[in-house]
Amino acid sequence: MMALKTDYKDYIPPSGGRKYKITANSDGSSSVEDITQYQQVGDTWGAEDINQVNKLVNGAVYPNLLDNSDYKIAQAGYNGAHGSTGYLCDRWSKYIVTGSMTDDGMLLTPSGAGAWIIQYKLLTDTGLSEGDTVTLTVRVNGTVYSGSATLQIKSAAVDADSMVDTDDIRAAAFIPAGNTDQIAVYIVIKQTCTLTWTKLEKGSVATPYVPKGYGAELAECMRYYQKSEDDLYAVPYGGKSYIVHEFGVPMRVAPTVTLGYSPESREDQTASIYGFTVKFSGSSGLLDSWTASADL
Structure with a gap:
């Protein structure tokens, strides 16, 4: 050019x-x-x-401020849980709705009125602040819909102004009154439908959706949640044994690490954004699973 x-x-x-x-x-x-x-x-x-x-x-393409915008990352499995919270897939928590991935995208089936999915992000990670104009674009059942609004603080998701409202979904972006350092993208699922992707961007113009790619989306999701792939074996030292595990991607904050079964007594564990350490009372130790959560 x-x-x-x-x-x-x-x-x-x-x-x-x-x-x-x-x-x-x-x-x-x-x-x-x-x-x-x-x-x-x-x-x-x-x-x-x-x-x-x-x-x-x-x-012209402006950055998509959402993670896992095409719903293809599901480290805990679709409709799994990150801790005690039900998730549709990574970064999208859910309420009375289930999802399954198809060739066209995420097939969503609500089990009652008021079903929704939602994603939270820190405002500092998006460059947005209260009063900014944002545009939300979704592809649902093969059709692309967009809408813009001023980013406002709302006490409840249901009070947020609709940016997209169709027979299938209602979507909005707002700042939760209880967490004014965050932005939430809230999508009500009115009836069974397929969401292919969702895009949030700054400004009043909807620009083309460009997938980030599986690897980039996975890396973003792993800042919030990671889980074990294989058993971890402890290394003996001084009559004790230790597991020192480094995360594949540094997490956004020191996570809550939940450990699975071990045949030996665990004495202590610590975690940072880079990984975790477990100390066992005996000369051997094994973890068959673990999860690390730094979700908002």
């Missing part, structure tokens, strides 16, 4: 006006040449410049 010129100026002709030279051609036609000595000359603006600007405008 060419670099756009940046020295455009309005032309200023001399006080006597513009001058043209007319030349007779051999075929009987005439050519007209502008021979004015302009007092100010800038870059010319032509079709190529217009095409380049239009390409930039048409291709």
Whole structure:
């Protein structure tokens, strides 16, 4: 793509006006040449410049501020739990709705009125603040819907102004009154439908949805939740034994680590954003599972 010129100026002709030279051609036609000595000359603006600007405008994409926006990460399994909270999939907690992944996206089935999914993020992670204009876009049952609103503090999700409202869903973004350092994206599931993706962005214009990719989405989700893949065995030292595990991705804060079964007595455990350590009273130890949660 060419670099756009940046020295455009309005032309200023001399006080006597513009001058043209007319030349007779051999075929009987005439050519007209502008021979004015302009007092100010800038870059010319032509079709190529217009095409380049239009390409930039048409291709403008603003960052999606949501995690797991296409619902493909489910470390605890779809409809699993992160601690005591039910989750549709990573980063999306849920209420009286179940989901299953299909070729078209997340098939959602509510079991009663008032079913919803919701995602919370820290405002500092999004660059947003109260009073900003945000745009929410969803693809539901193959159709894309968008809406914009001013980000406001609301005491309850049901009080948030609708940004998208269809026969299938109602979606809104707001700041919870009880956690004013966060933003929530709240989607009411009115009836069985398929959500392919959801996008939240700053500003009043909906720009194209571009998937971040599985690896990037997984890394974002692992800042909030991680779980074991295999058994962990302790290493003996000084009559005790220890497991020192490093997280695949540093977590956003020191997580709550829940340990599974071990045949040896556990004396102590500590955790940081980088991993956790477990001390056993005997010379051997084993963990068959663990979870680490730093969810909001």
